[in-house]
Amino acid sequence: MAQLSVALVAVPRVIGLDFSIPAHILGGHPGYRVLVCGDERGTGPGIAPDHPLTSIGESDIVVVPGYEEPAAPLPEEYLAPLREAADHGARLVAICTGAFALAQAGILDGREATTHWRFVRSLRETYPQVRVLENRLFVEDGKILTSAGAGAGIDACLHLIRTDFGEAAAHEAGKEVVVAPARDGFQPQYVDVLAAPRASLSATRGWVMEHLGEPITVQHMADHAHLSRRTFIRRFERETGVSPMRWVANHRVLGARRLLETSDWAVERIAAATGFGTAANFRAVFRREVGTTPTEYRRLHAGARELTS
Incomplete structure (x- = not known):
């Protein structure tokens, strides 16, 4: 079985933890070949893009980690490859505020999505054409997977592995990062009581x-x-x-x-x-x-x- 290419997008203002989770979990699986895509605007501690933004549109899977100040628009140079990837049938994954990038690119129009509970209202008000679901660990709508904060990003990555390589592979990946690999996306992000x-x-x-x-x-x-x-x-x-x-x-x-x-x-x-x-x-x-x-x-x-x- 050939490896699946994963474009991990080093967006401007990227949150290091949200970036490192898919880099570690997906990068540690032999079925994936992770490409860190970006330019000088997406660098940070331990983050050094090794592929240009054009590689995003050619990948099987695209992962957009969360980033600071998500209401501030991303440069068009990052959005165009995301649209190209969606057009050619790639799976797109957003961790935390990464959902704002997919929404800004128009990819979430008419679709269900989620994000970290602190940003649900902002995502809903800024992009009313997106059906924002609150208090979900992750939401899958066709080939688009959006998730809440860093912990839910782990769940999203394990869900990808389960989809591509089976439950046993997800179980082993979960053991590696010491988490339960079977949390359902419907599980709430938090409990008020x-x-x-x-x-x-x-x-x-x-x-x-x-x-x-x-x-x-x-x-x-x-x-x-x-x-x-x-x-x-x-x-x-x-x-x-x-x-x-x-x-x-x-x-x-x-x-x-x-x-x-x-x-x-x-x-x-x-x-x-x-x-x-x-x-x-x-x-x-x-x-x-x-x-x-x-x-x-x-x-x-x-x-x-x-x-x-």
Whole structure:
């Protein structure tokens, strides 16, 4: 499998942390070839462009990190290559205030996007043609992925790896930077009401992960957490951003993806191990959630295993 080219744009006023996250996570994966694109206006501590801005329009993936004073327009020399990349079908990723660059270039017109919660209002008011979603870790609209602050930038990078090379590869990349590789984009950036540590439902989520192959209901989870069903659902959604059964379904799909990538188990065995029951139900749910059949998914990611082995 050939490497995918990633143009990491060193925009003026770039935030070093937002730049270093994709540089480290994507640059550390053998499936990507990272090109730092920019000119003398996009330099900073540890940032030295090694490719011209014209390389942006020729890349498979373009990553725009966050930058200071996002309301101040970027030079047209940075915007034109972004439009060219979008026109030829590249995937575009914005971390934090990088969404302002895509919006200024007109790439987000009519699309859903997010950014750091401090800048949601500014993005919405400055670019009313963009459907700005608040309090999301990341939002994917077609080939455009926008994310919140630095931590959510990690999630966006892991999501890219998962899309290109599978769940096992994202899991390994997550281990490398010591983060959980399966945070859903719907998870909130923040929670207004702080809960005491003992109120966390992490123990119940861990219990679910150990029993994915068994029948699991909301009542089972509420009983494990020693909460009423209504209170459990409210707390669970506040902590994770999704409903309990949606969270269970997401992790069953992730578990199935990992087994398809790393084992030679039959579909029937994977269906049983991840709680889908019958192979027919597994195939139907997997196709709905992933967009392809388990057999085709396994075939597609065989090349990814060869590249990373």
